[in-house]
Amino acid sequence: MNKQRSSESNIDCSTSSLVLLGWNSFFQASFDGMDNPSGSPVRVSGVRRHSFLVTNGQREWLTTISGRLLHQKQEVFPAVGDWVLVKDSVITTVLPREKxxxxxxxxxxxxxxxxxxxxxxxxxxxxxxxxxxxxxxxxxxxxxxxxxxxxxxxxxxxxxxxxxxxxxxxxxxxxxxxxxxxxxxxxxxxxxxxxxxxxxxxxxxxxxxxxxxxxxxxxxxxxxxxxxxxxxxxxxxxxxxxxxxxxxxxxxxxxxxxxxxxxxxxxNPGIREIAFWDAGDGVSMSFGDIEELAAGCRFHDCSHTSEPGCRVLEAVATGTVSEERLVSYHKMKRELSYAAERQHKSAERLEKERWKDIAQIVKAIKKRR
The missing domain is CATH 3.40.50.300 (P-loop containing nucleotide triphosphate hydrolases)
Structure with missing residues (x-):
C-alpha cells in the first residue's frame, strides 16, 4: 500500500475494496447495529507513536485518536488489523473484534x-x-x-x-x-x-x-x-x-x-516473552497426545507426576513421550491456571472499586443535604 497522508472521503461499506481488506458480515452487522455511527469504516494498517495509519483499500492516511478513546479506560484502544470509524482523520470508534x-x-x-x-x-x-x-x-x-x-x-x-x-x-x-x-x-x-x-x-x-x-x-x-x-x-x-x-x-x-x-x-517485532493472556483450550490442542493418554489413566484426577496406573508416565518411560514435553505441558497448565485465576481476581477487584466509587458519590450527596 502507498502510505499517503490524504484525507478520507465517504466510504460505502459494500464496496469491494473493503471486502478485499477482510470486511465481512460480522463487521457489517456491528456497523449496522450502531445507533449513530460517527465516521466511515476503515482498517488500521499501522500503529505509530502518536498516530495510526488507516486504509479503505484505495488509499492510506494518518489519523489520530479521539479524546474519548484516549482517556476512557473501558474503551478498546486501536491495534493493527482493527476496523474503526474515522471522521475528519480522527478515530471515533473501534468496532468489535472477531478474533x-x-x-x-x-x-x-x-x-x-x-x-x-x-x-x-x-x-x-x-x-x-x-x-x-x-x-x-x-x-x-x-x-x-x-x-x-x-x-x-x-x-x-x-x-x-x-x-x-x-x-x-x-x-x-x-x-x-x-x-x-x-x-x-x-x-x-x-x-x-x-x-x-x-x-x-x-x-x-x-x-x-x-x-x-x-x-x-x-x-x-x-x-x-x-x-x-x-x-x-x-x-x-x-x-x-x-x-x-x-x-x-x-x-x-x-x-x-x-x-x-x-x-x-x-x-511484528521479535517476541522475547511468550506470556499467556487467554486461558483457552491451547494446551489441550497443543498437547493432544498427552491429553489422549490422560483419558486412560487409572485415576480421573491424575496429576501425571507419580500416580500408579498413569498412562502418561508409562509413555514417558517407554520413550513415546519425551520427559521435556511432559515438563512443558505441566508448566503451561500451571501458567494458564494462574492466568485464569489472576484475571478472575482482577475482575472482582474492579467490581469492588466500582462500588467503592458509587459509595463515595452517595456519601458526598448526603453531606450536601
Missing part, C-alpha cells in the same frame, strides 16, 4: 502479578498466525510449543515456517521434529535456493481475504520472508552475522501489508 492475537504484556520479569493484569494485542481480526523459526540457534521445540499454545488459546490457526534451511545439511529432520510435537499443524521449510516451501505457504493466503500475522524471535527471518511473499523489498533486513548465522532485527513497528495475489499479513 484477536494477544498475549500477557511483557516486562514483568517473572512477576506474574504484573504481567497477568495487562493484555497486549499483537494483531486484531487475524485468521492465521505464521510462527517463524530459524534453523540456527533460534530453533527450540519448547518455544514452538508455547507459540502454538498461544495461537490456539486465541482461537486462531497456527502455521510453522522453518527459515534458513540452507544452514543445515539435512533440514528435513527439523521438520520431522516439529511435526512430532505439532499435530495437525502445517510445517513449511524455507531456504533461499528453493521456493517450494514459499509456494506452499502462499497457498494459505493467495486469492483470499484472510489476514495472517507473523510472530517469532528477533532475527528469525520474518522481514525477509515478508519481502519474498510480497515479491519486493518493503521491510529492511539487517546483515547476517557469520558468527551466529543470524539476521539483525530491524522491525520495530507493526504494519498490515496487502499481498499481490490476495490476503494480508502483519509483520
Amino acid at each position: 484477536t492475537l494477544s498475549r500477557g504484556a511483557s516486562g514483568g520479569r517473572g512477576k506474574h502479578e504484573d504481567a497477568a493484569r495487562q493484555q497486549q494485542v499483537i494483531a486484531a481480526n487475524v485468521d492465521i498466525v505464521i510462527i517463524v523459526c530459524g534453523l540456527d540457534r533460534d530453533f527450540n521445540l519448547r518455544r514452538i510449543e508455547r507459540y502454538i499454545t498461544l495461537v490456539y488459546n486465541c482461537g486462531l490457526t497456527p502455521v510453522v515456517v522453518l527459515t534458513k534451511a540452507d544452514t543445515q545439511v539435512v533440514p528435513e529432520t527439523f521438520v520431522c521434529e516439529v511435526e512430532a510435537i505439532a499435530f495437525g499443524v502445517s510445517v513449511h521449510l524455507l531456504g533461499f535456493q528453493d521456493d517450494t516451501g514459499l509456494m506452499k505457504l502462499k497457498a494459505h493466503l493467495d486469492g483470499s481475504t484472510k489476514t495472517a500475522a507473523m510472530i517469532g524471535s528477533s532475527g528469525a527471518g520474518k522481514s525477509t520472508l515478508l519481502n519474498r511473499l510480497v515479491g519486493k523489498d518493503i521491510q529492511r533486513t539487517g546483515a547476517v552475522s557469520s558468527a551466529v548465522v543470524k539476521g539483525k532485527h530491524t522491525t520495530t513497528e507493526r504494519d498490515l501489508i496487502m499481498l499481490p495475489d490476495g490476503g494480508m499479513i502483519v509483520d
